[in-house]
Amino acid sequence: MxxxxxxxxxxxxxxxxxxxxxxxxxxxxxxxxxxxxxxxxxxxxxxxxxxxxxxxxxxxxxxxxxxxxxxxxxxxxxxxxxxxxxxxxxxxxxxxxxxxxxxxxxxxxxxxxxxxxxxxxxxxxxxxxxxxxxxxxxxMTPPPPEQLRYTYAPPGALYYAGKVITPPGSDEAQLQGVMVQRGQTILTASTGTWNTRTRTWTLLAPWETRPGQPPRALTGPVTVPQTDRLRPAIIEVEQTTTSVLRARAADPGLxxxxxxxxxxxxxxxxxxxxxxxxxxxxxxxxxxxxxxxxxxxxxxxxxxxxxxxxxxxxxxxxxxxxxxxxxxxxxxxxxxxxxxxxxxxxxx
Structure with a gap:
């Protein structure tokens, strides 16, 4: 041509x-x-x-x-x-x-x-x-990153939080809608905290349920071990670079x-x-x-x-x-x- x-x-x-x-x-x-x-x-x-x-x-x-x-x-x-x-x-x-x-x-x-x-x-x-x-x-201050419907299930236990809020630069995340099952004991609470240094969850004023017993309210906070790592909060994909998205796609915990x-x-x-x-x-x-x-x-x-x-x-x-x-x-x-x-x- x-x-x-x-x-x-x-x-x-x-x-x-x-x-x-x-x-x-x-x-x-x-x-x-x-x-x-x-x-x-x-x-x-x-x-x-x-x-x-x-x-x-x-x-x-x-x-x-x-x-x-x-x-x-x-x-x-x-x-x-x-x-x-x-x-x-x-x-x-x-x-x-x-x-x-x-x-x-x-x-x-x-x-x-x-x-x-x-x-x-x-x-x-x-x-x-x-x-x-x-x-x-x-x-306004931008809201801290948050993760919805967090679930972690090691052998013999189950950890769930309806929302995990991670303030930038903090070692402690806020938990909302918390449930922890360890063995035959189930703990539920409206709020709690996740300390990433000590790898523990602290449930504030939780309810405890055991087989054959009615639920009872505990008067103080309860701290339980939690060995999972705190993952980066989910940010909208349109605001996330491709390298971060690749890691997110390969993360079996999400x-x-x-x-x-x-x-x-x-x-x-x-x-x-x-x-x-x-x-x-x-x-x-x-x-x-x-x-x-x-x-x-x-x-x-x-x-x-x-x-x-x-x-x-x-x-x-x-x-x-x-x-x-x-x-x-x-x-x-x-x-x-x-x-x-x-x-x-x-x-x-």
Whole structure:
């Protein structure tokens, strides 16, 4: 294929791509502003604080825009070329239209590299700064990390806490909704503490239950040994770096839901950066079949809505264990890769 032809096609796609990135960035910024403008007016933060908060969302906004702009740019660029009979001229010159797809897709390898770096490092850090900034705007201290439904079952015993609250820099965690079963004795309490240095649990004013005896209230605190380690509290996956999520996914002491969610997010942060390339292949093949810009705009909507439906459905299925986390993360890309192959077969 002549290099001049490749440059001309890429120049057309690049112009539309820049416009698409700007469009999707503006839409996301408008959405973020509309959801927070009331709080900005109420609490009147400094301009630098508000600007810093929105700047922390830039990696996440950029990732979405870089991906969503791919089908937008390719479909509209090819539709324009189709309506001006440029694709017919290229075909008449002896270049099969399908050969245009690969040159269009290759530059998006750079987009994939940028989105990978953003998704795995910068976007999680940005989301954490976003939430911490708003606690400052509200003049509140960020709540200490907490873990829900903690369970530990060594031989002959069972330890349960509905909530474990870990203040930063403290050797002692707060327990809520506590139950300890050791042998035939069951202790329950509304609150307690976990001392990580002495590896003990202290139940405050617990109730004691023994077989064949009615429960009785104990007047003072009761301390029992607890040999499990205090794990880092579960932080929202969108605020957690990939290295931490990998450790979370491999931790057998965590609930299955948390492990599966972490494993899915790790896989998704690899799968999502590949999406621009898959989009380029599928949109390139689809764009060669379109005849006008109206059809291209409709195809963009169908394209993005179809992908979004899969992309938003898979996390819930992965957390529930209905689909393996890795398969769930890659399903949208697999579906659109199959679409690209079907369209390419149609164009052959």
């Amino acid at each position: 002549p290099s001049l032809l490749i440059r001309l096609v890429l120049a057309e796609v690049t112009r539309w791509y820049a416009a698409g990135v700007a469009l999707f960035l503006a839409l996301q910024l408008t959405d973020a502003l509309s959801s927070t403008v009331a709080n900005l007016i109420t609490y009147k933060p400094a301009l630098s604080t508000a600007a810093g908060a929105f700047l922390s969302l830039a990696p996440s906004f950029l990732n979405r825009s870089l991906v969503l702009a791919v089908p937008f740019a390719i479909l509209l660029a090819l539709a324009r070329m189709q309506s001006d009979n440029e694709l017919k001229a290229i075909s008449a010159g002896g270049v099969p239209p399908l050969r245009l797809v690969w040159p269009i897709a290759l530059p998006f390898l750079l987009v994939a590299a940028i989105t990978y770096a953003n998704a795995n490092q910068f976007a999680p850090q940005g989301m954490a700064r976003w939430w911490n900034t708003w606690y400052g705007v509200y003049n 609930p299955g839901t948390d492990r599966r969610e972490a494993a899915f997010t790790v896989a998704q942060r690899t799968a999502d950066p590949v999406t621009p390339i898959i989009f380029a292949l599928a949109a390139g093949a689809l764009g060669l079949l379109l005849r006008n810009r109206a059809a291209a705009f409709g195809a963009v909507l169908v394209f993005l809505v179809g992908f979004y439906a899969l992309w938003t459905t898979m996390p819930g299925l992965a957390r529930a264990g209905a689909v393996q986390p890795d398969l769930a993360a890659w399903t949208p890309n697999i579906a659109f890769l199959i679409l690209a192959a079907a369209l390419a077969w149609r164009l052959r």
